[in-house]
Amino acid sequence: MTTLTSHLGPVSQLLPHQIPTQVVAKIDTGDTAWLLAASALVLLMAPGLALFYGGMVRSKSVLNMMMMTFGALAAITIVWVLVGYSVAFGDDVGWGLVGDPLQHFGLQTLVAESADSWLTVPIILFAMFQGLFCVITGALVSGAIADRARFGAWIVFVSAWTVLVYAPIAHWVFDFDRDGHTGGWLANRVGTIDFAGGMAVEICSGASALALALVVGTRVGFGNDAMRPHNLTLVMLGAGLLLFGWYGFNAGSALGANHTAAVVFVTTTCAAAAGSIGWLLMERFRDGHATTLGAASGLVAGLVAITPSGGSVTPLGALVMGLAAGVICGLAVGLKYRWRYDDSLDVVGVHLVGGLVGTIGIGLIGSASAPTGVAGLLYGGGVDQLGKQLLGAGVVLVYAFVLSGVIAWLVHRFMGFRIDEEHEVTGIDLVIHAETAYDLHSTAGSRSGGGGLQAPKATAGPFGQQASQD
Amino acid sequence: MKIVTAVIKPHKWEDVRAALEGVGITGMTVSEVSGYGRQKGHTEVYRGAEYDIALVPKVRLEIVLDDADVEGVMDAIVGSAATGRIGDGKVWVSPVESVVRVRTGDRDQSAV
Numbered sequence: 001m002t003t004l005t006s007h008l009g010p011v012s013q014l015l016p017h018q019i020p021t022q023v024v025a026k027i028d029t030g031d032t033a034w035l036l037a038a039s040a041l042v043l044l045m046a047p048g049l050a051l052f053y054g055g056m057v058r059s060k061s062v063l064n065m066m067m068m069t070f071g072a073l074a075a076i077t078i079v080w081v082l083v084g085y086s087v088a089f090g091d092d093v094g095w096g097l098v099g100d101p102l103q104h105f106g107l108q109t110l111v112a113e114s115a116d117s118w119l120t121v122p123i124i125l126f127a128m129f130q131g132l133f134c135v136i137t138g139a140l141v142s143g144a145i146a147d148r149a150r151f152g153a154w155i156v157f158v159s160a161w162t163v164l165v166y167a168p169i170a171h172w173v174f175d176f177d178r179d180g181h182t183g184g185w186l187a188n189r190v191g192t193i194d195f196a197g198g199m200a201v202e203i204c205s206g207a208s209a210l211a212l213a214l215v216v217g218t219r220v221g222f223g224n225d226a227m228r229p230h231n232l233t234l235v236m237l238g239a240g241l242l243l244f245g246w247y248g249f250n251a252g253s254a255l256g257a258n259h260t261a262a263v264v265f266v267t268t269t270c271a272a273a274a275g276s277i278g279w280l281l282m283e284r285f286r287d288g289h290a291t292t293l294g295a296a297s298g299l300v301a302g303l304v305a306i307t308p309s310g311g312s313v314t315p316l317g318a319l320v321m322g323l324a325a326g327v328i329c330g331l332a333v334g335l336k337y338r339w340r341y342d343d344s345l346d347v348v349g350v351h352l353v354g355g356l357v358g359t360i361g362i363g364l365i366g367s368a369s370a371p372t373g374v375a376g377l378l379y380g381g382g383v384d385q386l387g388k389q390l391l392g393a394g395v396v397l398v399y400a401f402v403l404s405g406v407i408a409w410l411v412h413r414f415m416g417f418r419i420d421e422e423h424e425v426t427g428i429d430l431v432i433h434a435e436t437a438y439d440l441h442s443t444a445g446s447r448s449g450g451g452g453l454q455a456p457k458a459t460a461g462p463f464g465q466q467a468s469q470d
Numbered sequence: 471m472k473i474v475t476a477v478i479k480p481h482k483w484e485d486v487r488a489a490l491e492g493v494g495i496t497g498m499t500v501s502e503v504s505g506y507g508r509q510k511g512h513t514e515v516y517r518g519a520e521y522d523i524a525l526v527p528k529v530r531l532e533i534v535l536d537d538a539d540v541e542g543v544m545d546a547i548v549g550s551a552a553t554g555r556i557g558d559g560k561v562w563v564s565p566v567e568s569v570v571r572v573r574t575g576d577r578d579q580s581a582v
Contacts, residue, residue, distance in 0.1 A: 226521040228514060287515050297517060333517045346517060 028120035031256035035121045035129060041248025042132040046073045048245055049139050052238025052296070053146070056345050059230040060427030061147040062437045068142035068154055075155050076138045079162045080131035081107055087167035088130065089175050096185025098168050099175065118178050120256055129252065130174070134166045136249075137201045141404075143345030144209035145216045145417075148424050151432050153417045157212070157407055165208060165403045169396055170200045192392030193372055193385070195264070196253035198308020198359040199396040206352020207397045209343055211405035216417045218342035220424050227344075232292050239296035243272055246303045250310045260371040264310040268303065271310075271322030275302015278326020294330065297350060301329035304354030305361065311371040312362045320365060325357045356393055363389040471566040471582055472540050476531045477503065478551040478559040483529045489550035490533070493542045499532040509557030528559060534566055534582055 050069040054062045076084070083101050090099030109115060110124035119126055138158045145154070173194040175183035186192040186199075194200060219227070229235060250268045254261035279298025280290040302322030306313075309321055333349030336342065343349065363386025366376035375381030411417055418424075423431040430436055478486060483500070490498070504525035511524040535543060540563055547561050571581040 226514075226523065228516050228521055283515075283518060287518060287520075289515055291515060291517075293516050330518070334519075337519065 025116075025118055025120045027116055027122065028256065031120040031258070032122060032125065034257035034261065035125055035252060035255060038248035038252025039125065039129045039132055041245045042129065042136065042252065043245075045136045045242055045245035045249065046070070046139055048238050048241025049136065050238070051234045052242060052300075053143050053345055055231040055234030055236075055238060056229040056293075057146045058227060058427075059438060060436075061429055062230065063429040063433055063435055064149075064151065065142070065146055067151060067433065068145075068149070069139040071151065071155050072139040072142065072158050073135050075159045076135045076162050077131060079159050080134055080167075084134060084162050084167045085127045085131060087163055088170035089127070092171070092175075092182040092184070096172065096183065096189055099171050101163075118181075126255065130170065133197060133201060133249070134162055134170070137166055137197070137205045138162060140201075140205040140347055140351055141209045141212060143347040144213040144343045146344035147219050147428055148419060149216060149417055150415070150419055153411050153415045156415060157411045157417075160407045160411075161208065161404060164407060165400055166200070166204060169204050169400065173197075173200050173392065173396070186392045186395070190388050190391060191385075192388045193312055193362050193366075193374060194308045194359065194392065195311040195372070196250045196307045198305075198355045199392055202304045202307055202351045202355025203359065203393055203396050204355075204400040206348050206350075206355055207400035208404035209347035210341065210352065211401045212408045213341050213343045213348075215405060215408040215412055218340065219344065220421055222342045223337055223340070229293060235293060235296050239299050243299060243303065246272070246307075250303075250307060254311075254371075260311055263371055266315050267310045267313055267318035268306050270315050270318035271302040271306030271325070272299050273302070274319040274322030275299055275305065275326040275329075276322075278302070278323040279330040280326075282327045282330040297333075297346070298326040298330065301325040301350050301354045304329075304351055305358035308355070308358045309362045309366070312366040312374060312376075313370055314367045317365045317367055317370075321358060321361050324361065325354045328357055329354050352397070356397075359393045360386070360389050363387070471569060471578065472535060472537055472563050473566050474531075474533045474535065474540065474543055474547070474561065474563050476547045476551070476559065476561040477505065477528050478531070478547070479553065479557065480527055480529045482551045482553070482558075483531075485550040486531065486547055489546040490543065493539075493546045495533060495535070495539075495543060495546075497533075501530045501532075503528050503530045507557070507560075526557065534569060536579070536582055 046069055050066040053069065054066045057065045082105065085107060086104040087099050087101045090101065090103035092098070093100050104110060104127070107124055107127055110127055115124065116122050138161060141158070141161070142154065172184035172186040173192060175187060177183045177188045192199070221227070246268060247265060251261040251265040254264060276295050276298040279294045279301060283294045284290045302325050305321045305325035306318055310318070313321055329350050332353040333346040335349065336346070362374070362376060363383070364376045364378050366372070366374045366381065366385060367379055368375040368381070374385050377383055377386050408417065419428060419431060427436075476486070480502070504527050506524055506526050509526060511522055511526060514521050514523055531547070533543060544561055544563070552558055568578060569581040570577050
């Protein structure tokens with residue numbers, strides 16, 4: 001993602017770590033070590049999100065909520081390795097829209113050491129790092145359809161979405177030109193800045209979530225029943241893991257252990273802290289209470305906003321960015337009740353809106369002293385970058401919304417996306433997965449078969465017989 | 471024989487238990503229940519969405535005893551469970567036809 005630095009002209013001179021494109025980059029062990037660790041951190045965001053989302057739903061659907069994340073992790077990884085990476089980072093097939101979908105089929109072309117060329121890290125590691133971004137983006141979308149979606153339909157949707165929605169957008173914003181390789185149009189032709197995925201991850205997931213929520217429809221009782229989070233301690237643990245993993249996401253996007261990574265590490269922390277404070281202040285004034293869920297949500301909102309902008313703002317700019325995201329996202333989550341779309345866990349309010357704040361914010365408070373070296377409107381940079389950011393954000397929003405809507409509609413039409421109303425009321429965990437999250441009653445029943453074996457008779461152990469005779 | 475049922479505030483349960491021990495009650499059945507009366511419920515707020523939570527958590531005690539012990543037990547419960555504020559709960563007495571102690575098969579008076 002931040003290969004942007006070496007391809008935007010004068011910026012590359014400011015960054016000593018960047019290797020000129022015409023020279024084959026030498027593998028750097030420090031960079032590679034950091035990206036290995038960062039990739040694992042990004043992966044950790046998936047179980048973190050499962051806890052974050054799982055705690056927010058009712059106890060009868062927590063397992064399904066977590067399974068949508070774990071299912072996305074499995075399905076997207078497979079699709080990404082097969083074709084997703086090629087669509088995103090293969091040689092462009094025309095107009096900067098998509099990469100050659102079969103160029104790196106199965107990542108076969110990246111296995112040999114000779115494949116390492118244009119980065120200081122192995123390209124195959126870069127490919128998996130990018131794949132994990134797609135995993136977390138897809139998993140984020142599931143928050144819009146809590147409690148009511150058929151699991152198989154979700155897996156089909158998110159697999160198609162990987163190829164048709166995420167990968168092309170990643171190509172547009174993350175795939176930079178280099179010698180012998182043409183990348184995507186937004187990054188190279190327009191010059192839109194998206195450090196770690198404000199458009200590809202946040203706006204994309206939020207717009208996809210909105211489309212999906214509209215196609216799937218509202219939950220039974222939406223707007224009337226108390227659909228309160230069943231376990232806020234899980235939500236807090238999940239938010240903590242997301243924050244921890246986000247360092248891999250943002251600082252890892254420097255693709256090296258270098259100064260840019262360090263700056264982004266700091267801006268990420270600042271935005272998370274300010275986001276939390278922003279949300280808490282807003283709800284303290286509006287509702288009268290500073291809530292636990294507000295603290296966790298504001299933290300994530302701040303992180304969302306700093307995702308595109310982490311390399312473009314100063315620490316003070318990051319504080320402003322986080323504060324703005326916390327307040328604006330906190331206000332935006334209420335819109336679903338007014339407009340009656342059931343974005344159950346506020347993917348739109350937090351990720352779409354927060355992504356817009358961060359992406360557009362670069363054009364306002366971007367600092368020339370930050371790694372991307374572009375001044376925003378308020379720093380005397382004029383409206384040039386602001387226009388590029390608005391264009392990129394708008395196009396990604398519309399594309400993700402329309403394409404996701406079409407995929408969701410087709411899945412709904414031919415497979416059915418909804419479970420029965422009666423099953424939804426009973427609880428999706430029990431109906432779809434034949435499990436319940438919590439064993440709260442010891443009188444559970446007895447085994448009735450399955451597993452390919454007869455249920456064994458209980459035995460008393462070697463001394464059981466004697467003991468019973470005493 | 472009678473059964474005394476009391477629904478009280480959860481945080482008063484230890485006081486009530488101590489008071490009942492004071493009048494010689496050695497056993498009872500306790501359940502965590504929820505309900506509402508004049509106290510009504512409360513409001514919770516999640517991401518700005520307000521929910522009226524109608525049910526308030528309470529503790530329910532059930533004690534089977536001899537007719538002669540009823541008044542003393544009622545007084546002990548009421549005296550120890552009262553805070554003077556709304557939502558303190560209720561105590562009521564109902565007749566019991568027959569009792570069996572499962573372990574011994576003892577019936578009625580000797581089983582209480």
